[in-house]
Amino acid sequence: MKDLNDYRNKIDEIDEEIVKLFEERMKVVVGIAEYKIQNEIPILNEGRENEVIKKNQDRLENKELNNSLEEFYKSFMKISRNYQSEKINSWKKENQVENTLPATESNDMLQNKTSVVYQGVPGSYSYNALRKFFSLRYNLEDINKINVENFEDVFVTLKSEKVKYGILPLENSSTGGISDVYDLIRNHNFFIIGERKIKVEHNLLGIKGSKIEDIEEVYSHPQGIQQCKKYFDNYPHLKLIPYTNTAASAKYIKESNDIKKAAIASIDAKEIYDLDILSSNINYNENNYTRFVVISKDMELSNKADKVSVVLSVQHESGALYNVLKVFWKHKLNMLKIESRPIEDTPWEYFFYIDFQGNIKDNLVKNAVEEMRNESSYFKVLGNYEAHS
Incomplete structure (x- = not known):
């Protein structure tokens, strides 16, 4: 019969082989990290991780070890992800594109004439938000305003130098x-550098001389239609038709010159396209605000920045999200918002978008961000900017 030392010697031999294989595997992990950063691929691929676990469970001769092997590989792959994250962050620092630090830093964001892209046409709420945000920084005549048809066009246009x-x-x-905007910000790897809240007051607009009794069709952005749903419950005969933008729908009504058509849009759109107001302030919430964000290819910080936005995902297991959220309690940080979005190709798992108060220059906030990063499968700082109250 073998004594305890014999068993321990055997484990030492096996451990020696495991260490060699561990080092070899981590070298491959570094190669994967290089590929991911070059191709902007998230660290976490839960589909692939589940595939690895299942494949190795199938290799087991002793099926009683199935659950233990699953736990082993989950821990092992978490170590691999953390190592990849460390490597990627190190490379980003070397190239001065670290997510938690600004690529450019300035108290005055804009010094020279620059181009800003927005979705819609003049008179849209986006156009209004653009004017209000950038007018605080310099003369609006010095801005080249570029309008595009849809949200994704904003990101495509922004890629231009x-x-x-x-x-x-x-x-x-x-x-x-x-x-759609949440997903696009994450997918296109841009940063939030500011925000502006705009009070939304929707109006029913028609061509000159039209009356509400004449209207058969109403055009607007789906959000505009939804925000006025209670008003249109009183007019069930009206056909509500989604359009690319509130102001674009007003422009369409002007061009169509059809007494039977109307648009949901702003007072600005009414003035620009010379339309009549058939009914004013028709949104059901009188305190109706839309929050607009200003995005850029580069992250920007200022001493006035007091709001941080991040996106993350966690392992689909008990306590994983709690481990992230407890960081806010630990560091006494005020979480302003959390919102979830489905992860494509991974049913019932989610990205979490979180806003909280703080400035990344503050060591307390910086440490909290790093703790959240370490508890996450995927993590990115979307921006640190001045909140608009």
């Missing part, structure tokens, strides 16, 4: 977050 900023609606106080 000649365009520095984009502005987009991110959430509405009545209808919640605009999911």
Whole structure:
């Protein structure tokens, strides 16, 4: 019969082989990290991780070890992800594109004439938010305003070296977050550098001489239609038709010159396109605000920045999200918002978008961000900027 030392010697031999294989595997992990940063691929691929676990469970001869092997590989792959994250962050620092530090730092964001892209046409709420945000920084005549048809066009246009900023609606106080914009910000790897809240007052607009009794069709952005749903419950015969933008719908009504058509849009759109107001302030929430964010290819910080936005995902296991959220309690940070979005190709798992108060220059905030990063499968700082109250 073998004594205890014999068993321990055997384990030492096995451990020696495990260490060699561990080092060899981590070298491959570094190669994968290099590929991911070059191709802008998230660290976490849960589909691949589940595949690895299943494949190795199938190799087991002793099926009683199935659950233990699963736990082993989950821990092992978390170590690999953390190592990849360390390597990627190190490379980013070397190239001065670290997510938690500014690529450019200035108290005056804009010194020279620059281009800003927005979705819609003059008279849209995006156009209004653009004017209000940038008018605080310099003469609006010095801005080259570029309008595009849809949200994704803003990101495509912003990739041009000649365009520095984009502005987009991110959430509405009545209808919640605009999911397409959340996904686009993450997918296109841009940063939030500012925000502006605009009070939304929708009006029903028609061509000169039209009356509400004449109207059969109403055009507007889906958010605009949704925010006025209670008003249109009183007019069930009206056909509500989604359009690319509130102001674009007003422009369409002007061009169509059809007494049977109307648009949901702003007072600005009414003035620009010379339309009549058939009914004013028709949104059901009188305190209806939309929060717009200004995005850029580069992250910017200032001493006035007091709001941080991050996106993250966690392992689909008990306590994983709690481990992230407890960081706010630990560091006494005020979380302003949390919103979830589905992870494509991974049913019932989510990205979490979180806003909280703080400035990344503050060591307490910086440490909290690093703790959240370490508890996450995927993590990115979307921006640190001055909140608009």
